[in-house]
Amino acid sequence: MSTAQVFKLVQQPSAADVALADMRAQFGRNGAASRWSRLPHKARSVICYAAGVSTTAAGQELDQFDFEQQEAIRVALGDLLATLREFDGSVLHRREWHRSTRRGEGPSRSEREQAEHEDKRRALLTEQAGTLESRIAALKKVAGNGQ
Structure with a gap:
């Protein structure tokens, strides 16, 4: 066995x-291309729409987009992820979306507080209007007596 053959055996990965x-080679180091390729077409279309990329491009692999499109998709995914964090499992429950606050439950706390604030404001304005009307009446009386 020659030195070259031994060296070749030692160097084999x-x-x-x-x-x-x-x-x-297949998935890329960060997995973005792999994850993109596993997404359903509908999800890709939504992401493309959010990124401002034509939704018809959703069928393309990630490496087929130019740099600006890839960057727009990356930013859009970050924005979508931040938005999705606003919703937790309890908010996504069906009864949370389909219940009516008007039927049976009455107004919510914030609606009640707003109504109370509006009632107080109306009462204050009514009191101020009464005070002004009485002053106007008094001024008219004084002006009428002076003639």
Whole structure:
């Protein structure tokens, strides 16, 4: 066996290295291309729409988009993720979306507080209007007596 053959045997990558290199080649290091390719077409279309990219491009693989489109998709995904964090499991329950606050439950706390505030404001304005009307009447009486 020559030195070149021994050297070649020593340099051969392990099966794990070969598998890892193959996975990286297929999916990319960060997995974005892999995740994109596994998404249903409808989800890709929604993301493209949010990114301002034509929804017809949703059938493309991630590496087929130009840099600006990829960046727009990345930013849109971040925005969508931040928006989705606003909703938790309890808010996504069907009864939360389909209940009517008008039927049986009465007004919510914020609606009651707003109504109370409006009632107080009306009472204050009515009191101020009464005071002004009495002053106007008094001024007319004084002006009428002076003639």
